[in-house]
Amino acid sequence: xxxxxxxxxxxxxxxxxxxxxxxxxxxxxxxxxxxxxxxxxxxxxxxxxxxxxxxxxxxxxxxxxxxxxxxxxxxxxxxxxxxxxxxxxxxxxxxxxxxxxxxxxxxxxxxxxxxxxxxxxxxxxxxxxxxxxxxxxxxxxxxxxxxxxxxxxxxxxxxxxxxxxxxxxxxxxxxxxxxxxxxxxxxxxxxxxxxxxxxxxxxxxxxxxxxxxxxxxxxxxxxxxxxxxxxxxxxxxxxxxxxxxxxxxxxxxxxxxxxxxxxxxxxxxxxxxxxxxxxxxxxxxx
Ligand SMILES: [Zn+2]
Numbered sequence: 001x002x003x004x005x006x007x008x009x010x011x012x013x014x015x016x017x018x019x020x021x022x023x024x025x026x027x028x029x030x031x032x033x034x035x036x037x038x039x040x041x042x043x044x045x046x047x048x049x050x051x052x053x054x055x056x057x058x059x060x061x062x063x064x065x066x067x068x069x070x071x072x073x074x075x076x077x078x079x080x081x082x083x084x085x086x087x088x089x090x091x092x093x094x095x096x097x098x099x100x101x102x103x104x105x106x107x108x109x110x111x112x113x114x115x116x117x118x119x120x121x122x123x124x125x126x127x128x129x130x131x132x133x134x135x136x137x138x139x140x141x142x143x144x145x146x147x148x149x150x151x152x153x154x155x156x157x158x159x160x161x162x163x164x165x166x167x168x169x170x171x172x173x174x175x176x177x178x179x180x181x182x183x184x185x186x187x188x189x190x191x192x193x194x195x196x197x198x199x200x201x202x203x204x205x206x207x208x209x210x211x212x213x214x215x216x217x218x219x220x221x222x223x224x225x226x227x228x229x230x231x232x233x234x235x236x237x238x239x240x241x242x243x244x245x246x247x248x249x250x251x252x253x254x255x256x257x258x259x260x261x262x263x264x265x266x267x268x269x270x271x272x273x274x275x276x277x278x279x280x281x282x283x284x285x286x
Contacts, residue, residue, distance in 0.1 A: 018040055019040055020068040021040050021070045021071075021072065022044075023044055024044075024073060025044065025074060026044050027135075027263065027264065027267045028129070029265040030268070031135065031139055032146075034160060034163070034167070035161045043064045045078075045086070053077045053126070053212065065086050068090055070093065070095075070148075071095045072096050072141075075099040075128065083095065097141075098145060099141075102128050102134040102137050104124050104125065106122035107122055107195060125196065127262070128196055130195070132172035132271070133172070136169065136172075139164050140161075171271060171272075174272075175275050176200075178279065179203065179279070182282045184203070187206065188208070188227050188236065189237075189238075190207070190237045190241065191208075191241070192205060193262035194274065203278065206226065206230065206232070208220075208243070215245060220248075223249065224252050224253065233281060234285040235249055235250040235255050238260065239260060256285055260273075260274065
Protein backbone atom coordinates (compact mmCIF):
# COMPACT_ATOMS: atom_id res chain seq x y z
CA UNK A 1 0.00 0.00 0.00
CA UNK A 2 2.75 2.39 1.02
CA UNK A 3 4.60 1.46 -2.13
CA UNK A 4 1.57 2.29 -4.28
CA UNK A 5 1.17 5.64 -2.54
CA UNK A 6 4.81 6.46 -3.09
CA UNK A 7 4.56 5.54 -6.73
CA UNK A 8 1.43 7.67 -7.11
CA UNK A 9 3.15 10.62 -5.47
CA UNK A 10 6.16 10.10 -7.71
CA UNK A 11 4.02 10.00 -10.86
CA UNK A 12 2.14 13.13 -9.78
CA UNK A 13 5.46 14.89 -9.25
CA UNK A 14 6.58 13.89 -12.73
CA UNK A 15 3.33 15.03 -14.30
CA UNK A 16 3.66 18.41 -12.60
CA UNK A 17 7.40 18.88 -12.94
CA UNK A 18 8.12 22.25 -14.44
CA UNK A 19 10.37 22.48 -17.42
CA UNK A 20 13.24 24.95 -17.14
CA UNK A 21 13.39 27.44 -19.98
CA UNK A 22 16.33 29.78 -20.39
CA UNK A 23 16.14 33.13 -22.16
CA UNK A 24 18.78 35.72 -22.97
CA UNK A 25 17.11 38.93 -21.77
CA UNK A 26 14.46 39.92 -19.23
CA UNK A 27 11.66 40.97 -21.64
CA UNK A 28 11.64 37.41 -23.01
CA UNK A 29 10.82 36.24 -19.48
CA UNK A 30 7.56 38.18 -19.75
CA UNK A 31 6.72 36.18 -22.88
CA UNK A 32 7.64 32.80 -21.43
CA UNK A 33 5.79 33.51 -18.18
CA UNK A 34 2.65 34.52 -20.04
CA UNK A 35 2.77 31.53 -22.37
CA UNK A 36 4.19 28.90 -20.02
CA UNK A 37 2.38 29.84 -16.82
CA UNK A 38 2.91 27.36 -13.99
CA UNK A 39 4.32 24.71 -16.33
CA UNK A 40 7.59 26.59 -16.77
CA UNK A 41 10.45 27.85 -14.63
CA UNK A 42 12.42 30.65 -16.24
CA UNK A 43 16.14 31.38 -16.14
CA UNK A 44 17.27 34.74 -17.52
CA UNK A 45 20.89 34.47 -18.66
CA UNK A 46 21.67 38.18 -18.29
CA UNK A 47 20.86 39.60 -14.85
CA UNK A 48 18.12 42.28 -14.80
CA UNK A 49 20.36 45.33 -14.55
CA UNK A 50 23.27 44.14 -16.63
CA UNK A 51 23.87 45.35 -20.14
CA UNK A 52 22.38 42.95 -22.65
CA UNK A 53 25.47 43.42 -24.80
CA UNK A 54 28.31 42.21 -22.63
CA UNK A 55 28.15 40.01 -19.58
CA UNK A 56 29.84 37.13 -17.82
CA UNK A 57 27.56 34.51 -16.31
CA UNK A 58 28.20 33.46 -12.72
CA UNK A 59 28.83 29.78 -11.78
CA UNK A 60 25.41 29.62 -10.06
CA UNK A 61 23.76 30.75 -13.29
CA UNK A 62 25.65 28.15 -15.31
CA UNK A 63 24.45 25.50 -12.84
CA UNK A 64 20.83 26.58 -13.34
CA UNK A 65 21.26 26.77 -17.09
CA UNK A 66 22.60 23.22 -17.13
CA UNK A 67 19.14 21.94 -16.15
CA UNK A 68 17.26 23.81 -18.87
CA UNK A 69 15.19 21.95 -21.47
CA UNK A 70 15.17 24.88 -23.86
CA UNK A 71 17.20 28.00 -24.55
CA UNK A 72 15.35 30.75 -26.41
CA UNK A 73 17.95 32.88 -28.17
CA UNK A 74 16.96 36.35 -29.38
CA UNK A 75 20.06 37.59 -31.21
CA UNK A 76 21.81 39.62 -28.50
CA UNK A 77 25.57 39.94 -28.79
CA UNK A 78 26.64 37.68 -25.92
CA UNK A 79 24.91 34.66 -27.48
CA UNK A 80 27.72 34.48 -30.06
CA UNK A 81 30.23 33.87 -27.29
CA UNK A 82 28.20 32.07 -24.67
CA UNK A 83 25.56 29.94 -26.37
CA UNK A 84 28.03 27.21 -27.37
CA UNK A 85 29.26 27.00 -23.79
CA UNK A 86 25.72 26.92 -22.47
CA UNK A 87 25.01 24.01 -24.83
CA UNK A 88 28.12 22.07 -23.79
CA UNK A 89 27.12 22.65 -20.19
CA UNK A 90 23.54 21.39 -20.76
CA UNK A 91 23.50 18.30 -22.97
CA UNK A 92 19.69 17.96 -22.93
CA UNK A 93 18.99 21.56 -23.79
CA UNK A 94 17.54 22.47 -27.18
CA UNK A 95 18.25 25.90 -28.64
CA UNK A 96 15.51 27.84 -30.46
CA UNK A 97 16.13 31.10 -32.30
CA UNK A 98 12.87 32.89 -31.52
CA UNK A 99 14.02 36.11 -33.20
CA UNK A 100 14.18 34.52 -36.64
CA UNK A 101 10.96 36.14 -37.85
CA UNK A 102 12.06 39.60 -36.78
CA UNK A 103 13.33 41.96 -39.43
CA UNK A 104 16.36 43.52 -37.76
CA UNK A 105 17.05 47.22 -37.94
CA UNK A 106 20.49 48.63 -38.50
CA UNK A 107 21.90 51.23 -36.17
CA UNK A 108 23.84 53.70 -38.21
CA UNK A 109 26.55 55.55 -36.35
CA UNK A 110 25.77 59.24 -36.25
CA UNK A 111 22.31 58.91 -37.68
CA UNK A 112 22.34 62.70 -37.51
CA UNK A 113 25.29 63.01 -39.91
CA UNK A 114 24.51 61.28 -43.19
CA UNK A 115 27.91 61.82 -44.82
CA UNK A 116 29.70 60.25 -41.86
CA UNK A 117 27.15 57.46 -41.70
CA UNK A 118 27.75 56.58 -45.35
CA UNK A 119 31.41 55.95 -44.59
CA UNK A 120 30.79 53.67 -41.68
CA UNK A 121 29.27 50.28 -41.28
CA UNK A 122 25.98 50.04 -39.46
CA UNK A 123 25.46 47.58 -36.63
CA UNK A 124 22.48 45.31 -36.06
CA UNK A 125 20.16 46.80 -33.47
CA UNK A 126 19.52 44.03 -30.94
CA UNK A 127 16.91 45.84 -28.79
CA UNK A 128 14.06 43.99 -30.46
CA UNK A 129 11.96 43.88 -27.28
CA UNK A 130 10.99 47.51 -27.90
CA UNK A 131 8.69 46.49 -30.77
CA UNK A 132 5.26 44.95 -30.21
CA UNK A 133 5.39 43.44 -33.71
CA UNK A 134 8.72 41.78 -32.90
CA UNK A 135 7.34 40.52 -29.58
CA UNK A 136 4.35 39.05 -31.43
CA UNK A 137 6.69 37.25 -33.80
CA UNK A 138 8.80 35.97 -30.91
CA UNK A 139 5.62 34.83 -29.14
CA UNK A 140 4.80 32.53 -32.06
CA UNK A 141 8.23 30.87 -32.00
CA UNK A 142 8.17 30.71 -28.21
CA UNK A 143 4.85 28.81 -28.26
CA UNK A 144 6.29 26.29 -30.76
CA UNK A 145 9.50 25.90 -28.74
CA UNK A 146 7.63 25.15 -25.49
CA UNK A 147 5.45 22.61 -27.27
CA UNK A 148 8.52 20.97 -28.83
CA UNK A 149 10.16 20.33 -25.45
CA UNK A 150 6.94 19.72 -23.49
CA UNK A 151 4.27 18.35 -25.86
CA UNK A 152 2.07 17.19 -22.96
CA UNK A 153 1.18 20.82 -22.28
CA UNK A 154 0.45 21.81 -25.88
CA UNK A 155 -3.14 22.91 -25.16
CA UNK A 156 -2.02 25.11 -22.28
CA UNK A 157 0.72 26.75 -24.34
CA UNK A 158 -1.60 27.39 -27.28
CA UNK A 159 -4.35 28.88 -25.12
CA UNK A 160 -1.97 31.07 -23.13
CA UNK A 161 -0.14 31.93 -26.34
CA UNK A 162 -3.30 33.21 -28.03
CA UNK A 163 -4.07 35.32 -24.95
CA UNK A 164 -0.51 36.69 -24.89
CA UNK A 165 -0.62 37.65 -28.56
CA UNK A 166 -3.95 39.42 -27.98
CA UNK A 167 -2.34 41.37 -25.09
CA UNK A 168 0.59 42.37 -27.32
CA UNK A 169 -1.73 43.50 -30.11
CA UNK A 170 -3.87 45.53 -27.69
CA UNK A 171 -0.82 47.25 -26.26
CA UNK A 172 0.47 48.08 -29.73
CA UNK A 173 -2.85 49.68 -30.63
CA UNK A 174 -2.99 51.59 -27.34
CA UNK A 175 0.50 53.03 -27.87
CA UNK A 176 -0.10 53.82 -31.54
CA UNK A 177 -3.15 55.91 -30.58
CA UNK A 178 -1.31 57.63 -27.74
CA UNK A 179 1.69 58.52 -29.91
CA UNK A 180 -0.20 59.46 -33.06
CA UNK A 181 -0.19 63.21 -32.29
CA UNK A 182 3.63 63.11 -32.09
CA UNK A 183 4.24 61.57 -35.49
CA UNK A 184 7.77 62.22 -36.82
CA UNK A 185 8.95 63.89 -33.61
CA UNK A 186 12.57 63.32 -32.55
CA UNK A 187 13.82 62.34 -29.13
CA UNK A 188 17.38 62.05 -27.87
CA UNK A 189 18.74 59.13 -25.87
CA UNK A 190 22.24 58.26 -24.71
CA UNK A 191 22.20 54.49 -25.36
CA UNK A 192 20.30 53.73 -28.59
CA UNK A 193 17.78 51.28 -27.13
CA UNK A 194 14.60 52.71 -28.65
CA UNK A 195 15.16 52.24 -32.39
CA UNK A 196 12.41 49.65 -32.78
CA UNK A 197 10.04 51.71 -30.67
CA UNK A 198 10.70 54.76 -32.83
CA UNK A 199 10.18 52.79 -36.04
CA UNK A 200 6.95 51.21 -34.81
CA UNK A 201 5.32 54.43 -33.61
CA UNK A 202 6.53 56.89 -36.25
CA UNK A 203 9.15 58.65 -34.14
CA UNK A 204 12.84 59.41 -34.73
CA UNK A 205 15.60 58.31 -32.38
CA UNK A 206 18.70 60.50 -32.02
CA UNK A 207 21.40 58.89 -29.95
CA UNK A 208 24.73 59.74 -28.37
CA UNK A 209 26.51 56.45 -27.82
CA UNK A 210 27.34 54.01 -30.59
CA UNK A 211 28.61 50.47 -29.94
CA UNK A 212 29.21 51.45 -26.33
CA UNK A 213 31.52 54.30 -27.35
CA UNK A 214 31.01 58.00 -26.68
CA UNK A 215 31.07 60.35 -29.69
CA UNK A 216 34.11 62.35 -30.72
CA UNK A 217 34.07 66.10 -30.17
CA UNK A 218 33.14 66.88 -33.78
CA UNK A 219 30.34 64.34 -33.68
CA UNK A 220 29.03 65.78 -30.45
CA UNK A 221 29.01 69.25 -31.99
CA UNK A 222 26.99 67.98 -34.98
CA UNK A 223 24.55 66.25 -32.66
CA UNK A 224 24.17 69.38 -30.52
CA UNK A 225 23.31 71.41 -33.61
CA UNK A 226 20.73 68.91 -34.74
CA UNK A 227 19.21 68.52 -31.28
CA UNK A 228 18.77 72.30 -31.14
CA UNK A 229 16.97 72.25 -34.49
CA UNK A 230 14.74 69.47 -33.17
CA UNK A 231 14.02 71.48 -30.01
CA UNK A 232 15.15 68.65 -27.75
CA UNK A 233 14.32 69.46 -24.13
CA UNK A 234 15.13 66.11 -22.55
CA UNK A 235 18.21 63.91 -22.88
CA UNK A 236 17.27 60.37 -21.92
CA UNK A 237 19.78 58.25 -20.07
CA UNK A 238 19.44 54.52 -19.43
CA UNK A 239 18.51 53.89 -15.80
CA UNK A 240 21.50 53.51 -13.50
CA UNK A 241 23.97 55.31 -15.79
CA UNK A 242 25.19 58.91 -15.72
CA UNK A 243 27.34 59.32 -18.81
CA UNK A 244 29.31 62.54 -19.14
CA UNK A 245 28.45 63.08 -22.80
CA UNK A 246 24.74 63.14 -21.95
CA UNK A 247 25.30 65.66 -19.14
CA UNK A 248 27.36 68.03 -21.28
CA UNK A 249 24.95 67.74 -24.20
CA UNK A 250 22.04 68.51 -21.89
CA UNK A 251 23.70 71.63 -20.54
CA UNK A 252 24.62 72.78 -24.06
CA UNK A 253 20.94 72.40 -25.03
CA UNK A 254 19.49 73.85 -21.85
CA UNK A 255 17.77 70.47 -21.54
CA UNK A 256 17.47 68.14 -18.58
CA UNK A 257 18.54 64.56 -18.31
CA UNK A 258 15.92 61.99 -17.47
CA UNK A 259 16.36 58.32 -16.62
CA UNK A 260 14.52 55.75 -18.69
CA UNK A 261 14.19 52.01 -18.15
CA UNK A 262 15.43 50.12 -21.19
CA UNK A 263 15.15 46.52 -20.05
CA UNK A 264 12.72 44.77 -17.69
CA UNK A 265 10.75 41.57 -17.30
CA UNK A 266 7.58 43.64 -16.99
CA UNK A 267 7.35 44.23 -20.72
CA UNK A 268 3.96 45.97 -20.77
CA UNK A 269 5.12 48.54 -18.19
CA UNK A 270 8.41 48.96 -20.03
CA UNK A 271 6.55 49.89 -23.24
CA UNK A 272 3.94 52.10 -21.53
CA UNK A 273 6.55 53.90 -19.44
CA UNK A 274 8.66 54.60 -22.54
CA UNK A 275 5.62 56.06 -24.34
CA UNK A 276 4.73 58.25 -21.34
CA UNK A 277 8.32 59.46 -20.91
CA UNK A 278 8.59 60.40 -24.59
CA UNK A 279 5.23 62.18 -24.59
CA UNK A 280 6.33 64.18 -21.56
CA UNK A 281 9.57 65.10 -23.35
CA UNK A 282 7.70 66.12 -26.52
CA UNK A 283 5.63 68.44 -24.35
CA UNK A 284 8.70 70.22 -22.98
CA UNK A 285 9.69 67.78 -20.26
CA UNK A 286 7.62 69.20 -17.40
ZN1 LIG B 1 21.44 48.12 -25.32
